[in-house]
Amino acid sequence: MKFAPICRRLPLALLWLVSLQGATEEALVRVWRDVADSKLPEAELQLSAAPKGDARKVRLTEVVIGMGRPPISRQDFDQYQRVLAELAAGRDELADLALYLEARLFQVHAVSPDFAQAEALYLALAERSAGSHWAQLGLVKVGLIRLYALATPTVPADRLASVEALLGRITEPALKRDLQLQIGWAGLHYRRPLDEILPHLIAAEAAGGLMGITPENLVLQIGELSFRSGKTAQARAYFERFLADYPTSIRRYNVEQRLVGMGGQPGR
Amino acid sequence: MLVYLLVVSWIFLRPERSFDPRVTVRIAHWQVEIGPSSGIAAVIRRYEALNPGVRIEQMIVPPPVYKQFLRTNLAGDNAPDIIEYGTWLDGLTDIPVRYFEPLTSYLDQVNPYNRGTPIEKLPWYRTFADELYEQRLNSPEPGQYYAVTLTRASMRLFCNRELLREITGSDHVPQTMMELRELGAKVAAYAPAKERRIMLLAGSGFNAQFLLNGYFAAATSKLREELDREGFLALSAQQVLGSYLGGQWNFQRPDVVAALHLLAELHRQMRPGYMQLGRDEAAREFLHGDALFIFSGTWDATSLRKEAPFPLSALRCPQLTQDDPVVGKYVLGRFADGNDITMFGFYLNKRAKQREEAIKFLQFLTSFQGNRLFSEVSGWPPSIKQVPMTAEVAELLSPADGYSNGAVFLTAGGSSRALLLRNLHLLSGPTGSVEKLAAALDRELPVAARADLHAIARDSWLTALPQDARIAALGLGISALAETDALRLRQERIEAAQNLSEARAMLIDQQLQRSP
Known part of the structure; x- marks a missing residue:
């Protein structure tokens, strides 16, 4: 007898649940917006006041807010790692993000970084979700770890080769660019031949999208390293581009003099 | 007792505590020389006349106490909305990332106060004579602009x-x-x-x-x-x-x-x-x-x-x-004896009480009109392109x-x-x-150089680490929001900036480990 009223009310109840879910998601979006704007106290307040919806998202958001306030205490590290490991056990994007963040914990947030563990987690993520953005970003971090943090390989050429091998697995152009730039710069650090370095720098520059002083540095650097390696035409092309594209650079005179030295016009 | 009552009355009844319905934006700097404070005051008067609902309070803090002023007020959440800062200030390199907000999204847009001027169509950052070169060079977060500048220097x-x-x-x-x-x-x-x-x-x-x-x-x-x-x-x-x-x-x-x-x-x-x-x-x-x-x-x-x-x-x-x-x-x-880099950089306090009003004032202060007024009254070269200068002011600038x-x-x-x-x-x-000085420098520089390199690495880590939270939050937001293109671009830029900072810090850490 009571079944009919319940049936009548069920859609209403579902509607309420859906709207509650919407409200929860909306509240979480506000929290994420605050975190993205570096407003962590506000985010924390919003999160504590938000209606509790998707528990996984809420737990992950709590950890994310905590990671936004380094340094992380030993106690928090253990707690965050436990939560992230649990969340990473899933098979969705949230799980991929959790695994990525767990690797970040070991790589950069631990009091004593565990680069080997971080590398293993990044690679595990790349293995299980190769196309995920978090896996792709993780491969860039693996590259940085191999370039500078791991003790082996001790031979610079082998070290660089192990990072170059990652490039084929990175399909997102911006991330590939970031890693190529770092391979080029690390090559300079390890005093590799300029002919090995230049292709990486040229590729990173061609990808575009870099910001700050980096694009200007890169065009100038390719010009100068080309000049030093005897690639005069290439050097001139990059120097001239530098003068055309960066009219406010304080190194214009330096470049103009280099062009004069090469037997060209200053190209103002 | 009478004195006590008088003091208390003065504190609570003094004129400046009287109810002022206007929004107050506070701006602090250390330029005690003749010129800049008068220049800013002139801009403030013009701005307040145009915006009767806003009051701008200029705080001139003497250089010897500026660093302490900044540190204590930022830590105590009592700092002004707009703050002068310079990357060369020793012991304060952590300040921008912790306490200042990037202005990049505003600087990518035109400055509305430039309407009707020769630079009205330029994005705000391109209206500066050097297109904010110092910010490109020293930004605590590569790719982000944190400050706008008022003058050029040589x-x-x-x-x-x-x-x-x-x-x-x-x-x-x-x-x-x-x-x-x-x-x-x-x-x-x-x-x-x-x-x-x-x-x-x-x-x-x-x-x-x-x-x-x-x-x-x-x-x-x-x-x-x-x-x-x-x-x-x-x-x-x-x-x-x-x-x-x-x-x-x-x-x-x-x-x-x-x-x-x-x-x-x-x-x-x-x-x-x-x-x-x-x-x-x-x-x-x-x-x-x-x-x-x-x-x-x-x-x-x-x-x-x-x-x-x-x-x-x-x-x-x-x-x-x-x-x-x-x-x-x-x-x-x-x-080069100057490069004419723009300076006198103003930053936005991340916890500014009057954030939007502060940004509007910064736009006016560095508009064609505002900067011209500043330059005319202060005698300092303008930072904004095409702002006319007297011969006396032009004498202060160097060609490249x-x-x-x-x-x-x-x-x-x-x-x-x-x-x-x-x-x-x-x-x-x-x-x-000279020999004595050279010997002393070589004796002590290894320790000093290590300390300075360590400081650069520390600042790079300070920049890079909190970005994990922002990147993750943007990633979570992208999966839930419609405006994905803008969010993705923002995420991509923060990731690129983090990769740069992180790589720099890791390279220095390695240098420090390997050098004796």
Whole structure:
């Protein structure tokens, strides 16, 4: 007898649940917006006041807010790692993000970084979700770890080769660019031949999208390293581009003099 | 009791506590020279007239306490909405990331206050004469702009023309270091004859730092090129310090020793004990006619012009030439004496009480109209493109006709700078010598260089670590929101900036581990 009223009310109840879910998601979006704007106290307040919806998202958001306030205490590290490991056990994007963040914990947030563990987690993520953005970003971090943090390989050429091998697995152009730039710069650090370095720098520059002083540095650097390696035409092309594209650079005179030295016009 | 009641009444009833319905935006800076505060006050008056609902409060904080003011008020969440800051302020390098908000998203848009002006169609950041070069160079988060600037600056040799004529019988001003030396000899011969003490250069620790740094960098420009393995055609502090720790240069090299001899010459042209004196005392020495020149930035131009009882010129720096007997063979060519980089940078407090109003005021302050008003009243060169200048102001700007050398060998970081200042006295007195200074610097620089490199790495980590949260939050947001393109671009930029900062920090960490 009571079944009919319940049936009548069920859609209403579902509607309420859906709207509650919407409200929860909306509240979480506000929290994420605050975190993205570096407003962590506000985010924390919003999160504590938000209606509790998707528990996984809420737990992950709590950890994310905590990671936004380094340094992380030993106690928090253990707690965050436990939560992230649990969340990473899933098979969705949230799980991929959790695994990525767990690797970040070991790589950069631990009091004593565990680069080997971080590398293993990044690679595990790349293995299980190769196309995920978090896996792709993780491969860039693996590259940085191999370039500078791991003790082996001790031979610079082998070290660089192990990072170059990652490039084929990175399909997102911006991330590939970031890693190529770092391979080029690390090559300079390890005093590799300029002919090995230049292709990486040229590729990173061609990808575009870099910001700050980096694009200007890169065009100038390719010009100068080309000049030093005897690639005069290439050097001139990059120097001239530098003068055309960066009219406010304080190194214009330096470049103009280099062009004069090469037997060209200053190209103002 | 009566006094107590009076004090309490005054605190609660004083006029400035009376109810003011206007929104108040506070702006703090340390420019106590004549000019800038009046310039800003003029802009404020115009802005308040246009916006009756807004009050702008200018806070001028004396330089000696500015760092403490900043640190305590930011930590106590009581800092002004808009704050002057400079990346060179020792011990404050963590401040921008922690407490300031990037202005990039606003700077990518046109400045609405430029409507109807020749620069109305330019994005805000491109309206600055140098397109905010210093921000591109030193932004705590590569790719982000944190500040807007009010003026351009160069280095100048301010000259007492009356005294020059009195000593030399001519108006000729020195164009080269060799001519400056000759003039120094004439000053040294003239003063005793007149029973006066006249120095070639007015001296203070503040002015000397700029003088010595600039000439040391110029005198070692060939070394700069030699050390620039990366091919940036200028050295970063990281390159200077890293190459020192890597054994690629030291203070015994002939070129560096020659540059130290040049410093010793300049050092002798200032009165004994100048390192203990403040910039006001150097200005007083110059204004009293006790020094022929004062070497300073164009920020002192208005003060000096207003207070000098004699005709004054702002001269470009005498150049080092390749036939200079002391450093000539180590000099690449002319050096830049200013670059006209825009400065007097204002940052937005991340916790600003009046965020939107503060941004609007910054837009007005650096608009064509606002910056013109600032420049006219302050006498400081404008930072904004196409803003007209008087001939007197234009004299303060340098064309790009000299090499930029980048970070200076002597003072690539706070610890290195302190080391030099502590030891400069070794050039003085009957037992002072370049060799003593060089030995002291080589003895202590390894520790100072490590500390400075460590500080750069620490700041890079400070920048990089909190970005994990922002990147993750954007990733979560992208999966839930419609405006994915904008969010993805933002995420991509933060990731790129983090990768740059992180790689820099990791490289320095490795350098520090491997260097003895």
